[in-house]
Amino acid sequence: MRHSFRRDMIIGAIAVTALVLLPLVWPNKAFIDFTIRGASFALFATSLNLLVGYGGMVSFGHGMFFGLGAYSFGLLMQRTGMSIPAAFALTIVVTAAVALAVGAICVRLKEIYFAFLTLAFQMFLYSLVILWVPLTGGDQGLRGGIPRPSFLGIDLADQRQLYIASCVLLVGGLILMHHIVESPFGYTLRMIRDNATRAAFLGVEVFRIKLVAFVLAGIFGGIGGVIMSLFVSGAYPEFANWTMSGEAVFIVMLGGISTFFGPVVGTVILLLLNDVVTRFTEYYGLTLGAIILLFALGLRRGLTDFLLDYWRRSPWVLAAAKRGR
Amino acid sequence: MLTIERLSKSFDGIAAISDVTLEFPTGSLTAVIGPNGAGKTTLFNLISGAFKADAGRVMLDGIDLVGLARAEIVRCGIARAFQVASIFPSFTVEETLNAAVQAHRGRAAVLDRRFPLAECCERAHEVMDMLGLAKEADTLSARLSHGDQKLLDVALALVLQPRVLLLDEPTAGMGPDERWQMIERVYRLWEREKMTVVFIEHDMDIVFKIANSIRVLCYGRVLAEGTPDQIRGNADVIAAYLGTEDGANP
Numbered sequence: 001m002r003h004s005f006r007r008d009m010i011i012g013a014i015a016v017t018a019l020v021l022l023p024l025v026w027p028n029k030a031f032i033d034f035t036i037r038g039a040s041f042a043l044f045a046t047s048l049n050l051l052v053g054y055g056g057m058v059s060f061g062h063g064m065f066f067g068l069g070a071y072s073f074g075l076l077m078q079r080t081g082m083s084i085p086a087a088f089a090l091t092i093v094v095t096a097a098v099a100l101a102v103g104a105i106c107v108r109l110k111e112i113y114f115a116f117l118t119l120a121f122q123m124f125l126y127s128l129v130i131l132w133v134p135l136t137g138g139d140q141g142l143r144g145g146i147p148r149p150s151f152l153g154i155d156l157a158d159q160r161q162l163y164i165a166s167c168v169l170l171v172g173g174l175i176l177m178h179h180i181v182e183s184p185f186g187y188t189l190r191m192i193r194d195n196a197t198r199a200a201f202l203g204v205e206v207f208r209i210k211l212v213a214f215v216l217a218g219i220f221g222g223i224g225g226v227i228m229s230l231f232v233s234g235a236y237p238e239f240a241n242w243t244m245s246g247e248a249v250f251i252v253m254l255g256g257i258s259t260f261f262g263p264v265v266g267t268v269i270l271l272l273l274n275d276v277v278t279r280f281t282e283y284y285g286l287t288l289g290a291i292i293l294l295f296a297l298g299l300r301r302g303l304t305d306f307l308l309d310y311w312r313r314s315p316w317v318l319a320a321a322k323r324g325r
Numbered sequence: 326m327l328t329i330e331r332l333s334k335s336f337d338g339i340a341a342i343s344d345v346t347l348e349f350p351t352g353s354l355t356a357v358i359g360p361n362g363a364g365k366t367t368l369f370n371l372i373s374g375a376f377k378a379d380a381g382r383v384m385l386d387g388i389d390l391v392g393l394a395r396a397e398i399v400r401c402g403i404a405r406a407f408q409v410a411s412i413f414p415s416f417t418v419e420e421t422l423n424a425a426v427q428a429h430r431g432r433a434a435v436l437d438r439r440f441p442l443a444e445c446c447e448r449a450h451e452v453m454d455m456l457g458l459a460k461e462a463d464t465l466s467a468r469l470s471h472g473d474q475k476l477l478d479v480a481l482a483l484v485l486q487p488r489v490l491l492l493d494e495p496t497a498g499m500g501p502d503e504r505w506q507m508i509e510r511v512y513r514l515w516e517r518e519k520m521t522v523v524f525i526e527h528d529m530d531i532v533f534k535i536a537n538s539i540r541v542l543c544y545g546r547v548l549a550e551g552t553p554d555q556i557r558g559n560a561d562v563i564a565a566y567l568g569t570e571d572g573a574n575p
């Protein structure tokens with residue numbers, strides 16, 4: 001089989017090993033911080049791409065799951081004193097439940113209505129975070145730090161160990177999402193994106209498939225939020241704001257929607273831009289906007305979409321395809 | 326037997342199908358003809374459950390299909406191909422059929438395995454072979470020739486193992502050679518699979534050559550029905566339809 005799960009696991013194990021060993025030969029605090037943030041954003045953006053790229057469902061409210069993941073994990077740790085794995089598991093249950101309720105209302109809607117309604121739900125969550133001060137700390141966020149007690153000898157208060165945990169979560173999450181898009185379910189999702197009417201005629205239960213996709217995307221988006229709350233040892237309203245969704249949409253646009261790794265590439269581009277641009281200019285938004293325009297008007301698609309197309313059209317590949325015939 | 330009894334459907338007060346009664350005997354190969362706007366596609370939409378009839382019944386072997394969901398009608402054994410090929414542009418031909426077989430067998434939501442499911446491949450290949458699509462197995466559907474896209478659309482209908490196959494203008498937009506190739510495939514399919522085939526067609530040469538009976542629709546009503554010979558000699562049909570442009574598309 002083209003993409004076996006075993007092959008993904010082997011590649012994943014190699015990637016994790018390489019990431020874990022890298023700081024030993026190149027100890028660089030900035031790189032470690034960059035990678036932890038990258039893991040958070042890459043999971044978040046890839047989960048959005050499950051909806052956008054594979055399901056044809058453009059959500060403008062995906063940030064709600066990032067915020068929900070960060071807040072529910074942070075609150076559980078601050079208020080209940082449970083262990084990190086337990087809070088992590090419970091956070092997944094919470095995001096899945098919310099995604100199920102929101103999805104049940106949203107996924108029946110077409111294109112722009114779906115986009116707007118997801119955005120509306122995101123705004124609702126944001127307002128809740130701002131207004132419910134006793135629980136969320138309002139616009140101050142969850143302050144005072146998130147306790148990160150050791151478990152199984154792992155201490156996530158230590159930045160190096162958090163780095164390793166983030167790498168494992170990133171690679172594990174990507175393997176699972178890759179499995180999802182390569183499963184029969186993943187191909188059914190593509191059928192719905194391409195031609196929902198025909199899919200329905202063939203016996204696909206369109207609503208149910210879309211809803212499951214929405215819940216799965218919500219869960220992985222929430223895990224991105226958990227990593228971020230561990231990283232900053234807190235949770236802040238901007239995690240739940242619409243700008244978070246906007247950032248994920250940017251990443252997906254930058255990286256491309258037609259390859260699985262597009263959003264990962266997009267994450268690296270956006271974070272690098274973030275760091276570089278803010279160092280040289282105070283017109284961050286303006287510069288970023290110009291770069292997005294460049295992609296939109298120049299390449300007319302994300303970077304990996306462009307490269308894939310370029311590769312497919314290259315003389316060498318065309319010749320190989322002809323020989324294969 | 327597929328029977329249609331006093332079926333009516335109007336859009337914004339304009340009747341597209343009015344009081345149509347028709348029979349399609351089991352195992353027949355029937356052509357539905359009529360000028361553009363006669364209501365032929367609407368008739369298929371009503372039979373397949375894409376639209377709900379205003380009045381009347383659609384009976385398949387004694388079961389009334391009106392009011393059933395599309396999926397239930399498919400389960401009863403009715404499948405259709407579309408006037409404009411309705412396919413999955415980003416799928417290869419083989420992927421399309423694998424995914425379709427998987428959906429038809431209720432495995433569309435399987436999450437713990439990889440696509441394609443081994444148990445679906447055999448049937449997918451069988452359908453590709455039936456229509457001569459095997460040589461295009463790895464071609465992206467969007468890049469297929471127009472004729473092959475229409476064939477793929479028919480293949481998608483065949484995946485559903487229908488007893489009644491509805492083909493909406495299977496040769497629309499094709500050149501003369503491609504047309505006859507398509508029609509030959511449909512004819513062989515009908516012979517081999519022994520299903521009821523109903524097809525909409527504008528090319529009278531094709532209709533008179535292969536259909537064993539013909540239904541003529543005009544302004545949403547049945548103008549005439551019978552064997553090719555009866556239709557050829559029918560004064561109403563000649564006046565309303567065959568008289569124009571040597572019987573070609575009016």
Ligand SMILES: Nc1ncnc2c1ncn2[C@@H]1O[C@H](COP(=O)(O)OP(=O)(O)O)[C@@H](O)[C@H]1O
Binds near residue numbers: 359361
């Ligand atoms: N979905 C629809 N909405 C409104 N009017 C329709 C619709 N479908 C068909 N019609 C009308 O019904 C009539 C019959 O159309 P159709 O069945 O497509 O004809 P044919 O397939 O015989 O060319 C036409 O007047 C057409 O405009």
Ligand SMILES: [Mg+2]
Binds near residue numbers: 365366367408
């Ligand atoms: Mg028509």
